[in-house]
Amino acid sequence: MTIATWPEELPKPERSTWSAQPQEARLRRQSDTGTGGSRLRFSNVAMAVTLSVLLDADQRSMFDGFFEHDTKKGTRPFRMPDPTTDGWALRASDGSLLLTSDGQPILMAAMWLCTFGDQLPTETIVGREFRKTFQVLVMP
DSSP states (O other): OOOEEOOTTSOOOOSTTOEEEEOOOEEEEOOSSSOOEEEESOSOOOEEEEEEEEEOHHHHHHHHHIIIIISTTTTSOEEEEOTTTTTOBOBOTTSOBOBOTTSOBOBOOOEEEEEEOSSOOEEEEETTEEEEEEEEEEOO
16 A cells, blocks of 8 residues: 655645644553552554645645545545654754755755544635645654
8 A cells, every 4th residue: 555645735734723732642540549540551642733724726626635535535644744844944053054065954854654633624715715624643
């Protein structure tokens, strides 16, 4: 099975709708007296990330095709650039940009392996554009 890749033509997610939360890895137990205890159930868990993208009509069609066909309505995993890292300039410890020999900034690259989460894509209209809001589960 080939793993689908997020279309490069789609914009980066909006920062204002971004939220991330790890899945629960603890197993809690009750006690007869005092506070209960807990232990790790899993050593690694997925990160649930809710995000949205603002799309024009062509990008909306591309997103819908990616969801419907490439991920089989959200049932198959896919690779997506990490919006918190991918494409950002790399900096030195003093905050200055790290540059290549020809003076171009060095850009970081990071990919997620993820699946669509419990919140499947929802769509709202914003003027002449479409906002798709959805959740992805980023694999550890």
